[in-house]
Amino acid sequence: MVSMQPTPSNPRAPWDRELALARIREHLDREGPLLPILHALQEEFGYIDQAAEPLIAAELNISRAEVHGVITFYHDFRRAPAGRHLLKLCRAEACQAAGGEPLAQRAEARLGVRMGGTAADGSVTLEPVYCLGLCALAPSAMLDGRVVARLDHERLEALLAEAQR
Amino acid sequence: MTLRLYIPIDAGALAVGAEEVAAAIRAAAARQAVALDIVRTGSRGLYWLEPMVEAQTPAGRIAYGPVAADDAEGLLRAIATDGPHPLRLGRTDDLPWLKRQTRLTFARCGVVDPRSLADYRAHDGCRGLARALSLGPEATVEAVVQSGLRGRGGAGFPTGIKWRTAAQTQAPQKYIVCNADEGDSGTFADRMIMEGDPFVLIEGMAIAGIAVGATKGYVYIRSEYPHAAATMEAAIAAARQGGLLGDRVGDSSFAFDMEVRVGAGAYVCGEETSLLDSLEGKRGLVRAKPPLPAHKGLFGRPTVVNNVLSFAAVPLILDKGAAFYRDFGMGKSRGTMPIQLAGNIKHGGLFETAFGITLGELVDDVGGGTRSGRPVRAVQVGGPLGAYFPRALFDTPFDYEAFAAREGLIGHGGIVVFDDTVDMAKQARFAMEFCAIESCGKCTPCRIGSTRGMEVIDRIIRNENRAANTALLEDLCHTLKFGSLCALGGFTPYPVMSALTYFPEDFGAPPRLQAAE
Numbered sequence: 001m002v003s004m005q006p007t008p009s010n011p012r013a014p015w016d017r018e019l020a021l022a023r024i025r026e027h028l029d030r031e032g033p034l035l036p037i038l039h040a041l042q043e044e045f046g047y048i049d050q051a052a053e054p055l056i057a058a059e060l061n062i063s064r065a066e067v068h069g070v071i072t073f074y075h076d077f078r079r080a081p082a083g084r085h086l087l088k089l090c091r092a093e094a095c096q097a098a099g100g101e102p103l104a105q106r107a108e109a110r111l112g113v114r115m116g117g118t119a120a121d122g123s124v125t126l127e128p129v130y131c132l133g134l135c136a137l138a139p140s141a142m143l144d145g146r147v148v149a150r151l152d153h154e155r156l157e158a159l160l161a162e163a164q165r
Numbered sequence: 166m167t168l169r170l171y172i173p174i175d176a177g178a179l180a181v182g183a184e185e186v187a188a189a190i191r192a193a194a195a196r197q198a199v200a201l202d203i204v205r206t207g208s209r210g211l212y213w214l215e216p217m218v219e220a221q222t223p224a225g226r227i228a229y230g231p232v233a234a235d236d237a238e239g240l241l242r243a244i245a246t247d248g249p250h251p252l253r254l255g256r257t258d259d260l261p262w263l264k265r266q267t268r269l270t271f272a273r274c275g276v277v278d279p280r281s282l283a284d285y286r287a288h289d290g291c292r293g294l295a296r297a298l299s300l301g302p303e304a305t306v307e308a309v310v311q312s313g314l315r316g317r318g319g320a321g322f323p324t325g326i327k328w329r330t331a332a333q334t335q336a337p338q339k340y341i342v343c344n345a346d347e348g349d350s351g352t353f354a355d356r357m358i359m360e361g362d363p364f365v366l367i368e369g370m371a372i373a374g375i376a377v378g379a380t381k382g383y384v385y386i387r388s389e390y391p392h393a394a395a396t397m398e399a400a401i402a403a404a405r406q407g408g409l410l411g412d413r414v415g416d417s418s419f420a421f422d423m424e425v426r427v428g429a430g431a432y433v434c435g436e437e438t439s440l441l442d443s444l445e446g447k448r449g450l451v452r453a454k455p456p457l458p459a460h461k462g463l464f465g466r467p468t469v470v471n472n473v474l475s476f477a478a479v480p481l482i483l484d485k486g487a488a489f490y491r492d493f494g495m496g497k498s499r500g501t502m503p504i505q506l507a508g509n510i511k512h513g514g515l516f517e518t519a520f521g522i523t524l525g526e527l528v529d530d531v532g533g534g535t536r537s538g539r540p541v542r543a544v545q546v547g548g549p550l551g552a553y554f555p556r557a558l559f560d561t562p563f564d565y566e567a568f569a570a571r572e573g574l575i576g577h578g579g580i581v582v583f584d585d586t587v588d589m590a591k592q593a594r595f596a597m598e599f600c601a602i603e604s605c606g607k608c609t610p611c612r613i614g615s616t617r618g619m620e621v622i623d624r625i626i627r628n629e630n631r632a633a634n635t636a637l638l639e640d641l642c643h644t645l646k647f648g649s650l651c652a653l654g655g656f657t658p659y660p661v662m663s664a665l666t667y668f669p670e671d672f673g674a675p676p677r678l679q680a681a682e
Contacts, residue, residue, distance in 0.1 A: 031464065032426075034446030039388075039427060066447075073448035073605075074429035076388050092350030093545055096595070097508035097583045098536070130432060130549075130599070132389050133353040134177050135581065136212035136506060136513030145391055149180035 015049045024052075024059050034060065034070055038077055047078040082125035083118040085163040088142040091115075091128040094135035103139055103156050104128075110160050124163040167200040168245060169221035173275065175208035175360045176392040177353065182234060183216040189237035190218070196238075199245050207361015209275035210515030211262055219257055220244045228254040262512065262531070267493060269501045270477050271354075271517045274361035280399045282407040285364040291409065293480030297372045298417045300483070305376040306332050309479060311487035313499030318344055318435070318472030319547065319576040319652070321498075321565045324479075327469055330459035332377040334467040339379035341370050341421075342444065342463060342470045345386040345393070346428050346435040349548025351507040351579030355473035357515055359386070359393035362477070363400035364409070367423065369476030371414050372483060373469055374421035382423030383463070384473075385440050388430055397425050432549075432603040436651045437470040439605060450605050451651040472577070474503055495521035498564045506532045508545075508581035518563075525559030528582055539584035543668065545592075547576025549599050550656035552663035553583075553592065573659065589668035594622040596660035600653060610645045611654025617641060618661065625672050635672070638665065 013019060023040045027033040037056060041048050048071055057064040071077045089095075089104050104115070111119045111126055118125040134140035137149035143159055151159075172178075172187045187203060194201040208215060209228075217230035218240070229240060229252040236252060243250035254260060268274075277284040285291070297305040310325030331339060343366065347355040358366060370382045386394045401423060404410045412420045426444055428434050434443045438452035441463050462468025478500065482490045490500045498520035504527060506513045511533035528534070528544055535541055543553045552573035554561065561567055568575045583592075597618035604611045618641055624634045642658035649655040670676040 032444050032446040035426065035429060035443065038429070060446075069448055070446065074431050076428075076430035092599075093549060093592070093595070094351045094508040094579075094581045096592075097581055097587070099509075129389060129430075130603075131348055131350045131352075132176075133347060133356040133393075134180050135351045135353055135508065135579065136510070136515075137177050137181060137215070138508060140180060142389075147176050147180035147392075149177065 012046055013044055015045055015051065017051065017055070019044065020049070020052050020055055021059075024056055028059060034067070038071060038074075042077060045081075047081045050079070083122050085124040085144055086127065087124050087159065087163050088127045088129040088132075090130070090132050090134070090138070090140045092131040094131070095139040098138035100139035100151075103151055103153070106153065106156060107160060119164070121164075123165075124160075167202050168194075169202045169204065170244070171204050171206050171219040171221070171226065173208045173216065174205035174279075174392075175357060176390070177212055177357075178208050178215040178217070179392070181215050181231070185234040186216045186218065186232050186237065189234035190241055193237040193241045197241060197245070199241060204278050206277065207274045207279050208357060208515075209257065209263065210271065210357060211260070211512070212514040213512050214254065217254075222247065224256060226257045228257040228260065230254060262514075262516075265531075266517050267501050267519055268517050269481050269490070269493075270358070270365075270474060270503055271362075271515060272481075273365065274357055274515075277362060279361050279363055279396050280403060282364060282400075282403045282409065285362075289484070290364055290480075291368060291415065293483035294368050294372055294409070294415050296483040297375055298415055298419070302332065302376045302378065305372060305483065308483055308487045309376070312482040312490040313487075313494070313497070314475065314478055314482060314490065315498065315565065316472055317474035317478070317502070317577065318437075319349075319574065321575075324471060324475050327459050327471070328373065328377055330457065331379070331467045331469045334460050336467050338381070338464075338466050339377055340463040340466055340468040341373045341377070341379045341382035341423070342441065342468055343370055343382065343384040343473055343476055344435065344437060344440055344470055345384050345390070345473050346440060347390070347473070347577065348387060348432040348435045349550075349577050349579050351545065351548060351581035352505050352577045353507075354503040354505055354515060354578065356390050356393050358473055358477050359390070360396050363397050364404065365477045365480055366397075366473055367400060367404045367409060369479040370423055371409060371421045372479050373471070373476065375414065375417075375419045377467070377469055379467075379469065380420045380422070382421065383426050383444055384423060385426050385428060385434070385444060387428045394425055394427055401425065431605075432599075433605045433651070433653055436653065439651070440470065441468065448605070450607050453650055493519035495519075495562065495564050496566055498566070502563060502575070502578050504563065505579045506582070507579060509535045509537055509584050510582040511536050520564050521562050523559065524554060524561045524563065524580070525556075527563065527580060528559065532580075532582065535582060535584040537584050537586075539586065541582055542585040542587055543583045543589060543592075545581045545583070545660060546579070547574040548579055549596060550574070550652055550659055551576050551579075552659040553589065553667065554663065555667040557667070572663065574656065589664040589671040590622065590626050593661045593664035593672075594619055594626075596657055596664075597622060600657040604653060608649045608654050610648040611657070614641055614645050614654070615657065618645075618657075622661075628673055631673055635665070635674070
């Protein structure tokens with residue numbers, strides 16, 4: 001059986017209008033295609049370039065304001081490329097109860113950023129996430145789509161070292 | 166002889182090294198020249214024992230855990246020779262934590278290969294669908310009504326009534342929507358079903374489609390669950406190939422197909438009308454009700470929106486009959502509830518049992534208290550919008566009405582345990598902060614009141630006009646509760662007010678007298 005490796009959210013291809021249009025058009029025959037389109041663009045480029053807004057608006061025959069409104073409503077959609085790696089630390093109650101807060105502070109101190117920031121060397125973006133569904137194994141984190149639980153200082157250091165390589 | 170092992174591919178097991186364990190066991194088997202067949206399953210839900218490896222023996226499956234990659238060599242030798250091993254837990258079916266459960270919805274989770282329709286059928290799968298097809302749509306809806314099943318997402322609305330309403334609404338197109346936007350901290354039962362027994366959800370949705378006359382379904386899965394989405398995609402493809410979905414569902418004249426849609430990190434999209442807007446490609450704004458989704462839902466069409474666990478309960482209800490399911494439970498809470506034990510807890514995981522078990526039994530007895538070994542001080546039941554209960558309320562039975570009577574909610578069945586190091590003023594502040602981050606912005610009390618709430622709690626913590634600010638916080642919570650369209654604004658007062666009521670000393674007030682509740 002194949003191992004499931006969810007795709008990382010760090011950037012790949014540089015912004016390309018034609019490539020963006022191709023990805024947009026793959027979803028036009030679906031009902032409610034906007035979210036699948038935005039996911040496809042973010043998967044392709046690592047973020048959703050502002051130049052994508054008028055393209056999507058024209059293809060879906062909706063206003064650019066509507067597209068912009070949707071992109072900015074959802075926490076997942078990024079307006080600029082993230083670092084080479086994306087480290088999400090769970091900040092929700094189950095992880096708080098299991099010592100997640102000191103770990104989050106340690107990660108911020110080690111990377112020299114606040115939650116949502118990218119390390120100066122561009123290696124890693126640190127983000128909060130509100131629940132990964134690993135609450136019986138708290139605290140938990142996700143590095144580029146790979147889940148890690150029963151996080152302690154040692155495991156966190158290993159994750160940070162991996163992300164900064 | 167080929168040795169058959171079962172190793173979970175559930176995200177929780179993967180997060181603590183199940184993949185590394187599987188690889189190490191394969192390598193050890195090659196070195197020891199043992200013929201090996203590894204089946205990847207969902208999790209049994211005993212997360213403190215993950216990664217848990219099971220071996221097929223003539224006496225049934227034998228469990229070992231928690232296994233580390235370094236254990237592979239010795240473990241494999243012990244399994245192959247049926248010898249002793251420090252991690253040997255005994256027959257899985259005899260594990261006390263599993264034995265005292267009533268696994269109806271989770272009967273197959275951790276047992277079957279989640280991507281094999283043949284395995285699903287071999288374990289009583291598709292029998293509910295067959296029964297629904299022989300009963301016909303009306304009797305199918307009636308069976309769900311009679312079972313007493315209530316929405317497992319949190320609101321507890323009778324599932325059958327929703328179905329009946331949608332069935333009786335005439336429209337050229339109707340939809341079945343599964344709410345798999347399981348955003349409550351402390352909950353993971355939906356994720357486990359999607360990763361461990363996805364066909365039961367597909368079957369439940371197909372039955373719903375036949376019952377109400379809908380031909381199209383969507384599973385809206387949160388983006389934080391990539392493994393669940395991948396397994397659902399694979400299972401849907403297998404279901405199409407195997408005739409469980411398509412133009413002739415189960416060789417009948419009914420058509421039903423479905424697809425996965427992935428959310429984008431908005432907690433509020435777990436609210437059903439916000440979810441529908443999101444599916445339509447809009448900002449996930451909450452809609453006013455009426456119109457009910459069963460009348461005007463997705464794209465304005467009649468739509469049944471149910472939680473994963475609600476749909477997953479349906480095949481069994483059809484197969485065994487409404488009375489079988491209804492006979493479990495208490496009061497108006499019928500059947501079983503998959504309860505999730507989480508946070509600072511010794512034995513965390515999935516515990517499915519009939520309604521009626523007390524909170525204290527769940528936390529102290531089943532959960533074994535805290536993992537830190539310190540005393541339990543508070544538990545939050547029902548996610549970020551659920552109340553914090555002190556030990557004084559541990560006699561509350563797990564039942565929709567019993568929790569509501571004590572200004573709490575069971576929600577989606579998550580219990581997060583905190584030890585005595587918790588600062589309840591900080592938790593109350595977090596409830597407001599979370600509401601501020603996740604508010605869709607439609608209702609003013611939720612959009613603005615949550616930020617004002619954080620500020621007021623900060624003032625209380627700093628002892629600025631404490632009495633006046635406490636009164637202001639209570640007033641603000643009242644406004645939120647009665648001035649919000651959905652549960653995000655409406656229920657945020659539960660964690661805030663329960664923290665203030667039961668743990669006043671954390672807000673600088675004298676402790677509450679230990680009077681009987």
